[in-house]
Amino acid sequence: MKSKILNPKSYTIAKYLLTISMLFFYILCFIILIVAIKQKDNTLSDWLKNNYLKLSIIMILAGIVFGSVYFGLRLFFHIKSEYKYNKKELIYVIVYLFCFSLLIIFGFLLTFSYRYDPLNAYVLNFVFIVFIFVLGITISILETLSRIKEQAVVNRTWFEANQNLKVDNLEKKEQIIKTQKLLNKDKNPFMEDEND
Numbered sequence: 001m002k003s004k005i006l007n008p009k010s011y012t013i014a015k016y017l018l019t020i021s022m023l024f025f026y027i028l029c030f031i032i033l034i035v036a037i038k039q040k041d042n043t044l045s046d047w048l049k050n051n052y053l054k055l056s057i058i059m060i061l062a063g064i065v066f067g068s069v070y071f072g073l074r075l076f077f078h079i080k081s082e083y084k085y086n087k088k089e090l091i092y093v094i095v096y097l098f099c100f101s102l103l104i105i106f107g108f109l110l111t112f113s114y115r116y117d118p119l120n121a122y123v124l125n126f127v128f129i130v131f132i133f134v135l136g137i138t139i140s141i142l143e144t145l146s147r148i149k150e151q152a153v154v155n156r157t158w159f160e161a162n163q164n165l166k167v168d169n170l171e172k173k174e175q176i177i178k179t180q181k182l183l184n185k186d187k188n189p190f191m192e193d194e195n196d
Contacts, residue, residue: 006080008155011147014077017070018143022136024063025107028056029129032110036125039114056111060104067100074147083150096142103135 035052038044078085085093110128 006077006154006158008151008158010073010077011151011154014070014073015143017066017073018140021063021066021070022140024059024066025103025132025136028059028063028107028110029132031055031059032113032125033129035114036122040122052114053111056107060107060111063107064104071097071100074143077154078150081150081154083153085146085150089146089149092142092146096139096146099135099139099142103132103139106131106135 031052035044035048038048106128110125110132113124113128
């Protein structure tokens with residue numbers, strides 16, 4: 001019975017995937033900030049010029065992969081928990097998925113902003129970086145709000161299953177103790193007498 005019940009720790013562990021996804025986007029912002037500052041001062045190294053685009057695309061793709069795995073797990077957990085979202089929670093889910101899509105779009109725009117005039121790219125980078133941080137915080141808050149009641153239901157189910165399991169185990173232990181006492185009291189014909 002317990003294998004069909006969703007472990008509440010699954011939500012917490014899965015949340016780390018979203019955190020890692022956001023971390024890749026924040027690292028992307030940091031890399032692009034360094035490139036923008038170096039480009040403005042005309043001190044951009046050749047290695048960074050040659051590998052900037054590759055590094056940025058890797059960060060975006062890693063963020064997308066971790067985010068997609070997280071959203072897939074959340075969908076699986078939601079289906080397994082059999083919880084029905086109310087209208088407000090459904091709006092939270094739709095908005096944080098939309099914000100994640102915007103985050104990806106801003107990541108790509110930020111990545112390709114180096115093609116503009118260095119001064120314009122510098123200002124544009126700061127605007128996009130602020131948007132990315134605000135979207136990351138918004139996604140995290142909305143995801144938590146959409147998950148609270150569902151996780152409370154899963155916690156309650158998990159607790160009740162553990163309580164039932166403890167009661168069953170206690171009854172089995174009591175039955176074993178009673179049986180052992182009966183065996184010790186009765187004269188067992190198959191046991192050898194100590195006097196023989």
